[in-house]
Amino acid sequence: AAAGTALSQSVALLGLLRVLRSKTGVDTSPLSLLTPRSLSTLAPALMAYGKAGVLVFLRTWGKVLAYTYCSRSAAKLGTVATGAHMICFNLGVVLSQLCESVAVATQTLLARAM
Numbered sequence: 213a214a215a216g217t218a219l220s221q222s223v224a225l226l227g228l229l230r231v232l233r234s235k236t237g238v239d240t241s242p243l244s245l246l247t248p249r250s251l252s253t254l255a256p257a258l259m260a261y262g263k264a265g266v267l268v269f270l271r272t273w274g275k276v277l278a279y280t281y282c283s284r285s286a287a288k289l290g291t292v293a294t295g296a297h298m299i300c301f302n303l304g305v306v307l308s309q310l311c312e313s314v315a316v317a318t319q320t321l322l323a324r325a326m
Contacts, residue, residue, distance in 0.1 A: 229240040236257075238250045245254075279301070286297035 232238065232254075233240045236253055238245070238253050244250060251258075283294075283297065283301070286294045
């Protein structure tokens with residue numbers, strides 16, 4: 213599974229680097245991306261991605277903390293409450309992943325249309 217994930221991420225990266233090269237004109241070979249000229253050209257985009265990345269990280273961290281707190285609270289109530297919590301939690305995870313995949317697909321289609 214890890215090899216498949218790494219392969220799919222690498223293939224996606226190649227496409228993104230090709231689009232980056234066509235939009236900015238910056239050479240996207242790994243060593244040339246680290247030159248001062250390339251970094252100054254890409255700085256505004258990198259800052260925007262950094263801001264978005266921080267927001268996604270904070271959202272994810274908040275979800276993990278909320279799930280941990282809810283699991284801890286259910287465990288204090290006993291085995292029946294913990295079992296019910298786990299069923300609801302797993303159903304919620306499945307549904308949230310389904311909704312998130314639709315959201316990512318929609319964002320991708322909108323980005324292509326722009």
